[in-house]
Every structure is written in C-alpha cells, then in structure tokens.
Amino acid sequence: MKDKGFTTRLVHADRMFNKPQDGSVHSPTSNSVLFEYQDVNDLVEVFQGKKLGHVYGRSSSSSNAALQNILADIEGGVSAVTFATGMAAISSMLLALLKQNDHIIVSQFLFGNTSSLMVTLENLGIQVSYVDTTNIKSISQALTDNTRLVFTETIANPVTQVADLQAIGEFCNINKLLFIIDNTMTPGYIFDAKAVKASLTVTSLTKYISGHGNVLGGAVVDTGFYDWSKYPNIFDLYRVGDSSSWGMTQIRKKGLRNLGATLAPQSAQQISVGLETLALRLNKTCQNALRLATYLHGHDKVANVYYPGLADHPQHYIARELFNGNYGGVFSMDLSPGLDIHKFINALNTVVIATHLGDTRTLCLPVASTIFYENGAEQRAQMGINDNMIRFSVGIEDTDDIVADFEQAFAQL
Known part of the structure; x- marks a missing residue:
C-alpha cells in the first residue's frame, strides 16, 4: 500500500492491514474484556511481552489494535497506542516516561489543558521550562543536564505560532533528547513528523482524525527515529529484545495499563471510519x-x-x-x-x-x-x-x- 495515494491507503487500510474475517471491509467491534487461552504458557508469554496477544480489555483489544495499525501507517511510524482522549494520551505518555527531578522543555504557547497538566507535573517534582518554540535559541538556553525531552505543538492554539520544528529536531538529535510533537492541528496528511526527526507524535483523535464531533479518542505514535537505548528512564523489565520497542512498551504498561484511559472498542471503529475521509x-x-x-x-x-x-x-x-x-x-x-x-x-x-x-x-x-x-x-x-x-x-x-x-x-x- 506504500505506493498508493494517501486517501486510497486510508479507504483500504482496514481490510488490507487488519484483514477482517468474512470479507468485511471494516474490522468488527470486539467488546470482550477477557480473552481465553487454551494453553496457559501462551498467556504467560503474552503477559511477559514475548508473544503478541490480548490479555485484558483495558490494555488492548482487536478493535484498538486495528486502529493503531492504521494510525502508525499514516504517520510513517513503527507503532501506535490509542487512548480514551487526546489529553489521556498526553498525560499517560508523560507520566510513563518521566521521573521526579527530570527536566522538560515545553512550548509557552501550549493549549490550556496541556499547560494545566504541566503544572501538575511540576507539583510532582518534574521541572518544566516554558519557552518560545519559534526560536531555537530559547530552547538551547533552557537545556540542562537532566533535560529529558522537548514538547511542542506544530501550530499553537489559538494564536497559531508555528514552532521551528526542523531546528528543534536537529537540536534534540544532537543532545539525544526525546522530541515529542502534538500534531493534532496538522495530521499526517499535512505534516511529516519523521522529516523533522520527531521521536513521538501525540494526537487528539477527536479532532481532524475522526472529524465529525461525535467520538473522543487520542493516540501516541512512535516514528521509529529515536534510539530508546539512549533514554535513561526505561525500566529494566522492559529493556529486553529489540530496543526500538522499549519506549512504547513502557507507555503501554505504565501509561495505558496503569492509568486505565482505554479507548472504547466502539469508539475505535468509529474513528477508523471517520479517518477514511481525512x-x-x-x-x-x-x-x-x-x-x-x-x-x-x-x-x-x-x-x-x-x-x-x-x-x-x-x-x-x-x-x-x-x-x-x-x-x-x-x-x-x-x-x-x-x-x-x-x-x-x-x-x-x-x-x-x-x-x-x-x-x-x-x-x-x-x-x-x-x-x-x-x-x-x-x-x-x-x-x-x-x-x-x-x-x-x-x-x-x-x-x-x-x-x-x-x-x-x-x-x-
């Protein structure tokens, strides 16, 4: 499908990537909370991340997996995780990746709810520097030894300041920082996050992705650009196998599973249908x-x-x-x-x-x-x-x- 046009890929993504049964062109909604295993060893291997599968509806389901496959493809990424809302995606991601005494650099133009979340992080002992992300000098001046990431929106809401994303990507790459972009205002059709060396993108699926004001959702996509073996906050338990999956494994486990902001299966299917006309x-x-x-x-x-x-x-x-x-x-x-x-x-x-x-x-x-x-x-x-x-x-x-x-x-x- 990589050689097809953007809309062609979207319209056919569900049936091509996820291959629904019985000739369906959309993946069915899976409402099961529990998943049966005939062999307990298979259940153990799924729990330990050695084999793909579902163990509990809060952590994953076939409906969410189907949407995640499509979202990762849109962003040219390697994997995606869906959440109940865009704010759930941002908060779960940051709480999963940060520790007390970490320092982060964020845009001073962040949307109100995201800005409010940063105050919560500060109250938990995470240091936050608010800078003008249209100016790379303000970012470089905020860098400290304990800086872990830079977080910005592509276009700020509501004054529409545009972050200097190319320069920030180079800066983060040189300093081995995570570069996280909220691209809610500019989904993959408009903006290529990998081209500016973004590590992760976070999106409110409620907005342009679903597009009709009738369903809530959020997502985090790993572009595959960042080397997670360089990130100091990955738990030892997740430092197994291919390091390219470490970050998203931690977001799934410490973010989605532990905080529980799960996207409903019905919402996942509704979003995937709305996505076709993006x-x-x-x-x-x-x-x-x-x-x-x-x-x-x-x-x-x-x-x-x-x-x-x-x-x-x-x-x-x-x-x-x-x-x-x-x-x-x-x-x-x-x-x-x-x-x-x-x-x-x-x-x-x-x-x-x-x-x-x-x-x-x-x-x-x-x-x-x-x-x-x-x-x-x-x-x-x-x-x-x-x-x-x-x-x-x-x-x-x-x-x-x-x-x-x-x-x-x-x-x-």
Whole structure:
C-alpha cells in the first residue's frame, strides 16, 4: 500500500492491514474484556511481552489494535497506542516516561489543558521550562543536564505560532533528547513528523482524525527515529529484545495499563471510519480557512488575524515549508477596539458557538473567557491572547455561506 495515494491507503487500510474475517471491509467491534487461552504458557508469554496477544480489555483489544495499525501507517511510524482522549494520551505518555527531578522543555504557547497538566507535573517534582518554540535559541538556553525531552505543538492554539520544528529536531538529535510533537492541528496528511526527526507524535483523535464531533479518542505514535537505548528512564523489565520497542512498551504498561484511559472498542471503529475521509476534509477545511482569514484580514472591523497562511504571519515561510502549502483549519481574530465580541458571536447563525476544533462545521468561541480563562491575564498576555480574541475552527461548508454569515454579524455591530 506504500505506493498508493494517501486517501486510497486510508479507504483500504482496514481490510488490507487488519484483514477482517468474512470479507468485511471494516474490522468488527470486539467488546470482550477477557480473552481465553487454551494453553496457559501462551498467556504467560503474552503477559511477559514475548508473544503478541490480548490479555485484558483495558490494555488492548482487536478493535484498538486495528486502529493503531492504521494510525502508525499514516504517520510513517513503527507503532501506535490509542487512548480514551487526546489529553489521556498526553498525560499517560508523560507520566510513563518521566521521573521526579527530570527536566522538560515545553512550548509557552501550549493549549490550556496541556499547560494545566504541566503544572501538575511540576507539583510532582518534574521541572518544566516554558519557552518560545519559534526560536531555537530559547530552547538551547533552557537545556540542562537532566533535560529529558522537548514538547511542542506544530501550530499553537489559538494564536497559531508555528514552532521551528526542523531546528528543534536537529537540536534534540544532537543532545539525544526525546522530541515529542502534538500534531493534532496538522495530521499526517499535512505534516511529516519523521522529516523533522520527531521521536513521538501525540494526537487528539477527536479532532481532524475522526472529524465529525461525535467520538473522543487520542493516540501516541512512535516514528521509529529515536534510539530508546539512549533514554535513561526505561525500566529494566522492559529493556529486553529489540530496543526500538522499549519506549512504547513502557507507555503501554505504565501509561495505558496503569492509568486505565482505554479507548472504547466502539469508539475505535468509529474513528477508523471517520479517518477514511481525512484528506478530503482537510483539503476543503484548509482552503476555506485561507479564504476566510484573507477576507477578515482586510475587514475594517477586524484589528488582527492570526493564521499561518497569511503572508504577514511571523512564521509564514516556516509553515509553508513544513505543511506543504496547507496551513490548517484554525485561525483567530481580534475585533477592532470598542466592538463587543459577544454581540458579534451571538449574531452568527451558520457558525456554531462551541468549544471544539477539527469538525465538519465552522465553530467559534471567545478565547480569554473560556478555554484560556484559568491561565490568568498574565499568562494569556505572554501567549499573545487578548480579551478581544475570537477563535475559529473552520469546517467544510460552502465558503460563501460563512462569509455571508460574517457580513450579517458585522452589520449588527
């Protein structure tokens, strides 16, 4: 399937990779919590990681394994682990890989919930440096002897800063650090994580991967680039066999198994079906977002528009290199001073007022008073978020209809 186009691979992935029984084109949902073994020695070998198999529904199932195979292929990775949500994937991964007194370098522009998780890690004795990941110098200056990893998003939400991923990848490679990328905003169709030497990618499957706002999920993918024999925190019990599997084994055992944020089998199948149209949806979404951002950029009632596709975006040329001419489906704007953002949002009819992104529908919300409210004014200012900012997640509607909706809402201000 490697020689096929992206959508062709997705549409046929389930039947080709997982080979469902009875000629099905989708793997069936497996709801069994327990798995019977005729020979106890087989059960023991699966428990000890010497043989592939399922022992308990919290740790694995055929439904999740089928989706994991597809996700690993999309990212060009060697393996994947699925979780109940994107935040479960991030928290389980980091808690599995880090120890007290470790140091990590993370983007100062992290999404609100992820940023909140970093505070929890600090309370557990993990040192966190928040830096501007658009500037490699700020990352290199934060490096210490106990630094274990660098974590950043590709495109920040909501101000759309683009991390200097190529430079960070080189830096991590030289210093033998894990390079973890949250590519929720730029799935594999848009962005090749292996090309920037990423070690792991983490994704909210809830967003663009499933794409329809009807199922929760998250995943971690190992790109195969990182040499896990260099990572000091791998438990001795997992330092057996091929070292390329050590990291994901630990994430599965200490993360998924111990923390228990298991993706439901029904959700796994639903995500795999939504995944088939990923490229089609992203193409339309990115086209719509660029047109809408360009339209708003020239509007007399808009002070600023934040979108990597605009030529005056600070990281426009980096984004153009990284994302193959696609700039994602999320942008934000500041209304001109003195205008009431709540009045504007309430005047919208086609655009849905909701906290979500990556949907087929165009969504919006006021940023400072909702998803970044807990961060406080000082941190919001550091992230470039002001009180007049509105975030949009663009859908696949006919663009003229969204423009018309904006126009009638502006007319009411």
